[in-house]
Amino acid sequence: MYITINGTDYEVRGESTVLEVAQREGIYIPTLCHHPALEPYGACRLCLVEIIAGGRPGLTASCALPVSEGLVIETDSPRVHHVRQITMKLIMAACPDVPAVMELAEKLGVTDTPYQKASVPNSCVLCGICVRICSKVGTSAIGFAYRGSDRQVMGPWDKTPDTCLGCRACENVCPMGLIKFEEKDGVLIGEPFKSRVTMAKCSECGRFFTGAPMVGTLQQRVGLAVDLCPECQKTKEARLLAHAGGLGRYFNLEKQDH
C-alpha cells in the first residue's frame, strides 16, 4: 500500500503506524512518549501530524495512526508546526530548565515559554514510558497518581513499591534520565520511586548482581534459572563455547580459571 508523507509516496508493507514509517524513512517527527517496545500511547502530542486526505482531516497523533491506503500526511504543516510549538512551550513551562527539554525545544524552534513556569522544579515530562514498561514487565510496581497537573509517577501511596523486581527497565527507558538505581549493602535503591529491593548473590563470585525478585520471577515465568552475575555468566558461556571446541584460542580460559 502507498501513503503520502510531505508530498512523497512511500510503499508500506504490513501493519505499521505513520510514526514508524516516518522514522524508517528518515522523516523527523518529534516525540517524547513513544517507545518502540510499547503500545502507542498518544500522550505527549508532539508527534501530531495533519491528515490531508484518506482519513478524518485534522491533527492526530502519528504514533497511534495506523497507515491505510491513500493516506496523505503533512508532518510539518503550518498548523502542525504552530500547535507543536505551543505544546512544546507548555512542556517547557511545566519542566523549566531541563536540558533534555530545552534541547528538544530548540530543535522545534522554541527558545522560551510565555506561560507561567512551574514553581516547584520538576523534570519529569510524564511520558509514562516507565509506567508502561513496568506494566509490560508484568508487575506495575509504579503507576500514575493524582490527576491533571498534579499527576506524578510513584509507587502505591508513594511508599516503597512491594512488587518492584529491581529489573531496572524503568531506569533504562526514562528519556530524561531521572530514574536511578544504586546498589548499597545488598539492597537495590531505586529513586524517585523509593524502591528497596533485596539483591541476589552470584553463586560464583558472591557479588550482588540484581534484584532477588527478578531472579525468582524469571525462574517462575520463563523457567530461566539465573544464579550468576552477568560477568560470571559471560565467563561461563564462553567456557562452554570453548569446550565445545573451535573457539578456545580466543579465550585465555586457563588464566581466569586459575
Next chain:
Amino acid sequence: MSILEELKAKGNGSLYPDKVKILVGRASCGKASGADKVYNTFIDAVEQQGLDAVVSSSGCLGFCQQEPLVAVQFPGGTRYVYHDVDVDLAGEIAAALKNNTLPARQVLGKEEEDELIVYGTTNQFAQKTDFIKELKQVPYLNKIPFYALQVKIATRNCGYINPASLEEYVARGGYEALRKAVSGTPEEVIKEVKDSGLRGRGGGGFSTGQKWEFARKSVSDEKYVICNADEGDPGAYMDRSLLEGDPHTILEGMAIGGYAMGAETGIIYCRAEYPLAVQTLQKAIKQAEEAGFLGENVFGSGFNFKLKIVKGQGAFVCGEETALIASIEGKMGEPRPRPPFPAVSGLWGKPTNINNVETWANIPPIVTRGAGWFSSYGTEGSKGTKVFALVGNIMNNGLVEVPMGTKIADIVYETGGGCGGYALKAIQLGGPSGGCITADMLDLQVDYEVLKEVGAIMGSGGMVVMDERTCMVDVARYFLDFTQGESCGKCTPCREGTKQMLLLLNKICEGKATMADLELLEELSLAVRDAALCGLGQTAPNPVLSTLRYFREEYEAHIIDKFCPASVCAALVVAPCQNTCPAGIDVPLYIDAIKQGNYQESYDIVYRDNPLPATCGRVCPALCARRCRRGLLDDAIGIRELKRFAADKVMAGDYKVTPPAKRKGKSVGIVGSGPAGLTCAYYLAQLGYDATIYEALPVAGGMMAVGIPEFRLPAAVLNKEISLIQDMGVEIKTNVRIGKDITMKQLQKEHDALFVGVGAHKDQALGVPGDDLNGVVSGIEFLRDISLGKKVDLAGKTVVIIGGGNVAIDVARTSIRLGAKAHIVYRREEKDMPAFASEIHEAREEGTQFTFLAAPLKVVGNKKNKVKQIVLQSMKLGPYDRSGRRRPVAIEGAEITLDADLIVPAIGQEPGYDKIDEELKLNKSRSNTLVVDKRSMVTNIEGVFAGGDCVSGPATVVEAIGAGKKAASAIDKYLGGDGVLYQAEEPQRKLVGAVAEAGRLVKPNCIPLDAKRLKSFDEVEFAYTEEQAITEAKRCMRCDIKESDDDDNGSCGHCPGCGC
C-alpha cells in the same frame, strides 16, 4: 394469560387503586427538598390516623423548582398535583381527605387522563371530575406554562410510576417493545432505530442506528452494550432522573440493543455519586430477571441477555468512552487514542456499543410506535425530543423534555418563566464542553447543527440560563476550573494547557492581565482544542472560545478598565452597588456615614462622585439597588432614599463649594446643560479649567429641568444644585442656540476642547394617519411647555397618551393635575412597561386609566382638524422577542375607539442636533446617536467629545452623570492632565455597629392621596425622617468589607443569614 398481561393487570390495579392514592415524588431532587418527611407524614396518617389511602413513591415530574411534588388521585376521579409540599401541607391534605376533599392552596395542576406513549393511546382514568368545588379552577397540568410545550417520550414514566414496581412499568406499555423486537430480526430493529433519526443524547449526536449497525457488523464471539450513566456535566441531571424514576426503560432499551447488535452482556456504568439510581437499577434488574425479561431465552426467542452495574468512582473523564471502558476493565480511567473504535475493539478488546441513558430510554417507544412516529417530532436533522436541565437564573428550574426544533426563547420564557425581572445575558449549552449563546439568538431552534453553528452544542442537555448578574469571564473561569480539575493528565495540551488557561483567566478576573495575555489565552485555547487526546481536552476551551466570541468586550473591560461590568469578580469590585452605579458612588460608605449620624460626611462621599445628589436622590432609577445583596435576603436597601435624606439635610444648611485657586489657563466649551454637561463642566472646573456651558433653552438642567415634572423633582432643588456647580466656576449661558446664536466652528476657536451633551429631546412621531392634527402634542413637548411655565388648562378634557415609559406616566400625572382625565395606551402588557413600577402604581392611584395590548391606527379629527378620537388596533401576544417580552401581534379587524381632546405620543426619543452634527461632520449611528470611542469619549473630530443621551440614546440621569465624568477625565488627559478627577485616600472599611437582622425596606412617606394632591404640583414623596434613615442605613450588609470576621466558613459574618 401471558406474563406481560398478567403484570399489566396487576400494574393497573396499583396505578389506579380503588381508594385514594397519594403519590410522593421521591427521587433525589424531591428527597433533597424534604419529600421523605412528607411521605412519612402520609404513612403516619394511614397507619396511625386511619386514613384510607394508598401511599406510594414515584420519580420526578421534572419541576424541580417546586419540589416536593405530591399527586393525590381519587378512585375513578381527578388527580391533583401539589407543589412545594411540606409536612404542614401534607397533614392538611391528609386531614382534608378524611372529608373527601382537598386543600385549595399550592395546587400545580390536575390530570384526568394518562398518555401511554408506548401504545400511542390515552387512558381516561377519571370519570367523576372536579367534584371538589374549590379546585374547579385548577388548570390541567399539561396546560400550565412549564408543561405546555413539553412532549415526554424519554421521561414518559417519570413521576407517574413507582420505579420499584415492574407491574406499573408494564401497565404503561413496558417490555412491549422488547417482545416485539425479539419476535422480529435484529436487522429490522436496527432499521427502525436508524430510520427514526435518533441521535446520541449524550452529546456526540451520532446516529444511534448507524452506531448499532457498525457494532452489528463487527464479527466476534462476544460483544457488549454499555449504558453510559456517568453523568457529570455541572447543571445536567436528566440521566439521574431517568435512572431513578424509570429504570426499566433503560433495561428494556439495552436488551433491545443487545438483541439488535448481537450482544449478550450489558453493563450500566453509573456514577457512584448516584446511590439512589444504583439501588433502583439493582432492584429493577432483579425484577426483570425474575420475570424473564432478562437472562436466558428472553420471550422464548432464544436470545440471552444479562445486565450488570459497574459503579464509576467520580472521574468526569470516565464519561469519555475509551476511559469508561478502561475503568470497567479495572484500569486507570484514562482515554486512549482512537482508532480502534469501541465498535471494533472495545471492552476486553471486543466490539462494544455505548449509548447514553436518555438514548436508551427513547428506544422502547421507537420500537413499538415506529420510526415514522418518532421522526414526526423535530427538525430535518434532529428528530424526537430532548430533555434539558433548565437551570441557573431562571424562574422555573427543572427538567424539560421538548421536541427538537422548539425555539429557545419559548423554553426560556414560556417553560422557564424568564429570569425574574433581570435581563437575560447568555445561555450555556452543553456544560463545560459546550458554549454559550446570547440573548440575540433566542430565535434559534433546538437542533444539533443549528447549535453547533453558533459555537454551542446540544451536549447532554445542560441549559444554564445566565442573566445580567453573570460575568462571562467568570463563567469561563468556572468551567475551566472544572475541566482543569477533571483533566486526567495523560496528554500535554489538556494537562498543562488547561492549567495555563486557568492561570490566565484568574489573572484577567483579578485585573492583572494585559491584552497580550488575552491573545495568549485565545491562541492556547485554539491549540488545546486542536491537540488534546480526547473529547474532554478538545472541548475544554469551548467556554473560553465562545465567551470570547460573544463577550470579548467584557474581557477587555476586565483587562483595560480593571472593571467587572457584572460586579462579580471580587478583586475588581468594591461592592455590587458601587460597581453598578454609573457614577461609581461609594454607596456602602455613605450609607455607613448616615448610620453613624454623620450626614455631612455622607453627602461629601456622594458629592465626590456625583454633583447632583439631591436630584438623583429623587429621580435615580437606583440601578445599584437591583444588585443590592440585601435584596437576596429580603428587600434591597433604599439607596436612593438615603442619598436624598443626606442631600436634603445638608442642602438645608449653608453648603459651599470652593473653586480651585490654581487655574489651568485652558477652556472647555460644553454644549447642553443636562446632567452630562453639568457633570463634565463641574469636574473640569474643579480641575482648574474654564468651563462654559451653552444651553439653547432659557433654563439650565436639560431633561431634568424640562422633562421631569415638579411633583417628582422640584425646580428649586435642581436649581440649587446647579448654582453650586456655578459656584465651582462653571459659566452657564442660556438661550444660546447653536447654529442660530453661535456656530460650532466659533466654539472650536474659542475653546481648547468641546463636549457635546445635547441629550435626546426629539420625540418620535406616531407615524399613523392624523398624527399631525391639531391636538397631537409630543410627550417631551408637553412636559417642556409645562415646565417652562406655559399655562395649560385641561379641565374636563381627556388626554390619551401613547407609550409605556416614564415620559408617558409623567404626562398622565401632569394632565391629571391640570384637571384632565388621563388614559395611557400601551401596545404590550403592563408587566412589560419600561416605566418604573412605583410610577405606574402612583399614576394608577391618581386615577390614570390604562389600555394594554393596543396600538394607534389613526387619529380622527373634527371639521376644524382638531383631534376628536383615536382608533386603536387590538393586539394579542405573539412569540417572545429578544427582550423576553411577547411581541404584540395585531388581531385582524379588532379595533377600539377612544374619545380624546389631546393625544400625546411618548414612544421614545432621539437626539436633535440643530446644526451641530452637520457643521462638524460628526459620525452618527443608525439610531441617530453620536459615535464616540467608548473609553476616550472622543468623536471622530479631534478635541470634540460627547456623552449622555445623545450618545447612548435615551437613558437615565445617573448614566449621563457617569458619561460626563468619563468625558471630563478624557478631556483632562487630552489637555495634558492625568485624567484623575479627584484625589482620595483609600478609605477605611470597617463595620461599626451590627447589621439589622429583621426589617424590610423603609418606605418614605408621601403626600396623602386626596383631591388636594391631585391639584398640586407639590413633591409627592418626602425625604426619610432621621429615624427612618438610620433604621434603613442599619440594614446595609457592608459587602465592601472584604476581610472575614468569621474564620470558620469564610463568610464575612455581616449578613443575618449567609446561606451561600
